[in-house]
Amino acid sequence: MTTMELLQAVSAGELTPAQAQLQLKLQPYEDLGFAKLDHHRALRQKACEVIYGAGKTAAQITAIANAMAAHGDENILITRLAPEKAEQLELSAPFWYDETARLGIVNRTQRQSAAGTIAVICAGTSDIPVCEEAALTAETLGNPVVRLYDVGVAGLHRLLSKLDLIMSANVIIAVAGMEGALASVVGGLVDCPVIAVPTSVGYGASFGGVSALLSMLSSCASGVSVVNIDNGFGAGFLASRINHMGEKA
Amino acid sequence: MTTMELLQAVSAGELTPAQAQLQLKLQPYEDLGFAKLDHHRALRQKACEVIYGAGKTAAQITAIANAMAAHGDENILITRLAPEKAEQLELSAPFWYDETARLGIVNRTQRQSAAGTIAVICAGTSDIPVCEEAALTAETLGNPVVRLYDVGVAGLHRLLSKLDLIMSANVIIAVAGMEGALASVVGGLVDCPVIAVPTSVGYGASFGGVSALLSMLSSCASGVSVVNIDNGFGAGFLASRINHMGEKA
Amino acid sequence: MTTMELLQAVSAGELTPAQAQLQLKLQPYEDLGFAKLDHHRALRQKACEVIYGAGKTAAQITAIANAMAAHGDENILITRLAPEKAEQLELSAPFWYDETARLGIVNRTQRQSAAGTIAVICAGTSDIPVCEEAALTAETLGNPVVRLYDVGVAGLHRLLSKLDLIMSANVIIAVAGMEGALASVVGGLVDCPVIAVPTSVGYGASFGGVSALLSMLSSCASGVSVVNIDNGFGAGFLASRINHMGEKA
């Protein structure tokens, strides 16, 4: 019931003022224009509600995930979930776990809702866990994903030989540690949005991802934006939002 | 002429091997799969080729812009162009200049090529130059733009009263100095991509935009990515790319 | 005996100069105006003398706490006390321990000495240990405390639905990691002092609380001040001082 309908019901005597006030309390944001927000929350619950696993006990995660599953939620993502903790979960619904990405999914469905492709690319094998967190998040949110994991800029021919795949993507997630040059090189080759993810891979003056982060922020290529260090989930989530833009119209 | 056509011409005796090799040199990237890149460059030239004005003399800018105009380019953006330098340009084509954004445009057209709206929002008046660089870039690239410049989080009611405008945007550019909290608050309210632009506004522990930058990167809201400090152009350019996603399909 | 009384006693022959000098040694600060300081120390001992538990052995803590208890001290706070160490204490007085806040209290009393309320608010579950250190410190010092632990700015409706509680507080302690935006948003809503506590929660560019710290220092909201990263005790202690201001007059 919208605020207008509610007010009409009061006017018609169908609701007492006190009943109406209670209603306004229960849907408190609607008359501020929050209807869209509600709608959006509903949408998100259909897709996936995310549980950050690192700061919670197995018991807490179990409780939250089971409550969500009881509401019929699907594709409930649990990020940063250590394998030991994953084993301790006592879930009432089907559970899928990927050890590389340290990502768990409750009530996983595998429906594609977007037409375009998201390419997840990185240079070295050490970046793969962050890549997989991004790729699996994007897939869970309904996107076709292409993975290119052997394309560091220090061996440019590897990157160039995959240009077709890179250039046909709708959104690109460029994951890199060390000096983070991949984002700039890719950003200069393509005409789609590039989401750069610095990783904490590297040693010495890599400073746990800071060098890659600064490098990506300073990129001379246009069309590149950056998320937090190692934030594969954030990149996958944002890439999915962008990739569903075409579906909106 | 594609590589295949060229090879067929050699096969047919219409071209000698030497002539064919010359052709390959002149179109050097095509047989590496760079056709798309060329296509892309053509596309970009239709839209706008960007001249970074800060590191160039008026004479250099004049030369580049006139050469581009002679090729028929439209909407040639000149960023970070100081008013004094703008006055010294001797351009052969119509020139438009905005002093707030320090942005010049040669052969400006005002065609909209995207249906969705880009919202550019900021808290304080000191952020407006960066906002305008973003907004004018996005408009020049064919996007409808809504500006909301009075919505800092320290007076939340101002932001909330504009929720309708914010929520109906296709892409949001959130510009903020100081503590950069605007990006997180907006990121939590909407379901479209948010591009955060830290500005160098503020003093003391703002450290020329670093506080806002770190704050935005650490945002607890999903769907937010970040560009370089004061990089209004980059935000506008990326927002336009995302906003044209729907047009691709 | 004040210095004046002492000098009068010497003048009256009731004290020899040597006796008077000894007295001055035993109360060495009084003639510099330190009487108030002594008074203050007495006051503090009535309330609580704080033991920083992290840098001391169980034996050292036991010795200090028992000595204080022998003097009749109440509400002796032991902060940063690990559970293992807490178990090794051999205390002569009643001991209360909170594992979340890692806070121990010897001779705990639960008397309220202030009328106003202190609100302790945070966004995420990982900030709760710091919140509890602040809240329990404030309660031990005699303040009514309200806890609001589900009010992160990325879900603004949660914060707004608790506005009544927030706005009726006398002092607010805003605890946040990540980007620390909560302090700015709350600071803009209320008209009471806000003590911001950055936490080391977060990853990547959160840099162990530095992002939140800088963000809070740069807050565009007036009436906000900041304590050290994770310093829940300091926030609770200061909030109590402020909350007892009304009692002074």
Place this chain on the structure above:
Amino acid sequence: MTTMELLQAVSAGELTPAQAQLQLKLQPYEDLGFAKLDHHRALRQKACEVIYGAGKTAAQITAIANAMAAHGDENILITRLAPEKAEQLELSAPFWYDETARLGIVNRTQRQSAAGTIAVICAGTSDIPVCEEAALTAETLGNPVVRLYDVGVAGLHRLLSKLDLIMSANVIIAVAGMEGALASVVGGLVDCPVIAVPTSVGYGASFGGVSALLSMLSSCASGVSVVNIDNGFGAGFLASRINHMGEKA
């Protein structure tokens, strides 16, 4: 009219649903508990609305200040106002300017609304501009202020000889550059809230106030909190809030 009254008016036929909806739009925050906020804004307008002068032209400041004066506002503070700009203002109301603090006040009244005293203390003459910004802000907001500007910790006797004044204050603002030790020393002597303001005074490893800032945040004294570097206004504003706590009850 409250939401309840409005709903009752609809129920009684005194308002149509459409009229009621319009009312809800025009007073959009009331039913969310924003009444207090409004009240608070009114309160603030009585005291002073602050204009940050550094980022605005003389014309902009003139326009804002005159508009506020036309609404009858008093004690309109203009901070960070350079003398040259101050001279260019064309104000319709009486204007008072302090060159040391670079602070202007329109429609200045000098009413004291708080009983307790705020002490503003610093060590060296270079900190005085920040001190004066704090002191004048606090005085404008109705507080009695005591200034102690000769009490650096490198000459401890100077500080100790003023202990009476320091200890009888209700709130202390400790301003210091260099190593910022003043805040710790004072914080250990008093039992009232201490607001520490690091200043950008110093050279070499002072790093524009960062050393003092870190020093103050790490203070081993309880009851100390910190505001941004050189933020005299913020300290004065917060001190006033705290100093008016006693008036609330």
Place this chain on the structure above:
Amino acid sequence: MTTMELLQAVSAGELTPAQAQLQLKLQPYEDLGFAKLDHHRALRQKACEVIYGAGKTAAQITAIANAMAAHGDENILITRLAPEKAEQLELSAPFWYDETARLGIVNRTQRQSAAGTIAVICAGTSDIPVCEEAALTAETLGNPVVRLYDVGVAGLHRLLSKLDLIMSANVIIAVAGMEGALASVVGGLVDCPVIAVPTSVGYGASFGGVSALLSMLSSCASGVSVVNIDNGFGAGFLASRINHMGEKA
């Protein structure tokens, strides 16, 4: 005369012990094995003795350069020499000045002493001053130099179209600001030493060359080493040393 010859002269009665001791004083380092050092100094004086112009007055530079010229020195480099200061020099020998590189040369000769080529490459026009300092230094020291100034990684085709020139160099100096990715990309393409020079070009998170510096140090390409920010002279000097290695054997 070597130490051995000197000792033999003493033994032969050709020198008294006192005369020998004087000799040892005048050539004080020789018996420590410093002969090579002397030899080296002589070598350097033939090539060029470098005067750092930034920290000296025109009078000081004039004095030093004239003294050196009086000793017959050639190719006396004066680095970081502002045009105004260059005009104030009153030199007794021929003087050559390059305004872009801010480099002066007294008694310039243009002899090539190395066979291999040094390639100096950069991405943008703003890096050219540093490039020219490197290139002119290397040329002055006798090296053939190739300049490639249009090869930023954001337009990879420009770099690739010059691969022949890059790959036939003996040493490469890669100059880049912003994110410094050029060093990594070039380092991955060639098999000769690459000297990376970060420049202070860029804005925001470029932090005056720090981003490029960290990026270059963290490069995933082998064979890359780094000199100080904007240190074109150092890069040219080192490149020359390496390029003359082949001449040694």
Place this chain on the structure above:
Amino acid sequence: MTTMELLQAVSAGELTPAQAQLQLKLQPYEDLGFAKLDHHRALRQKACEVIYGAGKTAAQITAIANAMAAHGDENILITRLAPEKAEQLELSAPFWYDETARLGIVNRTQRQSAAGTIAVICAGTSDIPVCEEAALTAETLGNPVVRLYDVGVAGLHRLLSKLDLIMSANVIIAVAGMEGALASVVGGLVDCPVIAVPTSVGYGASFGGVSALLSMLSSCASGVSVVNIDNGFGAGFLASRINHMGEKA
């Protein structure tokens, strides 16, 4: 077959256009001048292909190394290889391991291909692991190596007594933690390239190698360049490249 030969074959009817296009695809870089790159790769495979051991499992390393050995590769370097992991390798070819340098070599040969000497010098015993990584890398790549491990600048006589060895080297690798002064002192004594390697040795204000890194970058000695903190492999690899310069001509 070169592009010219291929085109001539098409012209001669020996190849159909389609066959030629396929060939161009299979050797995609050749007509862009990539032949040299191929040649270079072949060269590198003869010398050594490097496996970064830190980020890989024993199984992964085993697989890669065995595949390389099956191709006849020699001197396959495995860097940052922990002793425990080294023991788990199941290699099909002879394996050599150095625990100090944490370096493994498969199919080790000990052929010298360069005439000049590389000197690896450091001050303290804690720098030796990084030194050995550098020295063994250089030896594996065919260079004679001299080790000088007792020559810290705080005991200058130790360094000076080895001047002969230092001065007769072709390339010097100067390894130092703490304040990194060794690079400057050595750089001032010699006339060959000096590669400085900061190490993470030290405590307090050494900041894990940052002090040594900054010190080396700021060196007032010419001819010094720097690699990443603890990057012994990179230094050895680059030194070998430089040391083989003479062999090229």
Place this chain on the structure above:
Amino acid sequence: MTTMELLQAVSAGELTPAQAQLQLKLQPYEDLGFAKLDHHRALRQKACEVIYGAGKTAAQITAIANAMAAHGDENILITRLAPEKAEQLELSAPFWYDETARLGIVNRTQRQSAAGTIAVICAGTSDIPVCEEAALTAETLGNPVVRLYDVGVAGLHRLLSKLDLIMSANVIIAVAGMEGALASVVGGLVDCPVIAVPTSVGYGASFGGVSALLSMLSSCASGVSVVNIDNGFGAGFLASRINHMGEKA
């Protein structure tokens, strides 16, 4: 009069209690053991009271210096005094000014009160202003000073040829910018205290003296301590204190 004498005077009726209390106020620190402090202040006033010139106007400096001169003070140091400001002083006593050190001295005497020598050494000409501030401060405080300004570690022979002078000093002040290696090298050669002064000389990764500062703090040589960047006065003052140690006994 000591406290004991004062108390005896009260006891003897020579002073009333009120008169005694006044006396205690006028000599407020004496009974706390501050007598020595007074003594010390007297001592310092004989030598020199220091005025930090940078943060004061010519009028303020004039007033303070004239007041001190009126009390008969000699050798009144005014540090960081710009030449323009020096010319505006209107002093009642003889004034001496050194433009290099930017140091003024009122009522300068040139008496030596210490027997040992202080050596002030630096590498480059740009460090000389800081050196002179140190040297003149030390001379003014009564110390013989030896200056060695041509002894950078990149030309070690220059330093070694002055070993006699260096080794016969009682205290050494080592001033260096860039990488600050001088402090370590000198610290390893001598057996007297070495005071290291980092200077802001240098560019790029020198970061305004931070590299030299960190380098000096991390020095592997014992007997070295550090003062603030560019703090020549502090070094000269401390060196004088140490150099007068022998005079105490």
Place this chain on the structure above:
Amino acid sequence: MTTMELLQAVSAGELTPAQAQLQLKLQPYEDLGFAKLDHHRALRQKACEVIYGAGKTAAQITAIANAMAAHGDENILITRLAPEKAEQLELSAPFWYDETARLGIVNRTQRQSAAGTIAVICAGTSDIPVCEEAALTAETLGNPVVRLYDVGVAGLHRLLSKLDLIMSANVIIAVAGMEGALASVVGGLVDCPVIAVPTSVGYGASFGGVSALLSMLSSCASGVSVVNIDNGFGAGFLASRINHMGEKA
């Protein structure tokens, strides 16, 4: 034999030139004035040769210490020696170990060679290990040491009540973590050299000692210099050097 004597011996035919050259090699530094250095080394060996225990195995330490003991060395200091490692040493000479300071001494003597006193002061119990390293080092080097471990600036009365002890010291070592204010306060009270030692004690914005380090470097008190974080040994060693100054004359 001096160089002169040696030359005379050659002249007299007592030595052949070859024998003389060998002699020069064996005493290579003497004619450069290194005699004093040798002398100095001898001196140091009488006092103590220091072994940095953290980076060495028990076997290495055993070997070095036994070799030194075999040469008759006394008071051989082994710093940063973990208790477990201390137990594994197999020493041929008497061994003394202090677990708090983690300091071992072989052939410990307890002779005082200096008359003046060194005061080691700190605020909190967590700083005591660093204090003890400083105090024991100073005692081992022959200095009387006074310890004051209860004198933090947050309880100023504790410091003031010990003024006599502090003021009668010849050298003061001020050890402090957190905000490091102790050094400034003490530096302002005394007229002897103060060596400040920042410790890594503290949390949050203490940043492992950086806050205390910066604070101490920026101290507004003259006569204070700083050593590295936690460097108790360095402070004790330097204090001893200074304290022996009086013995020299």
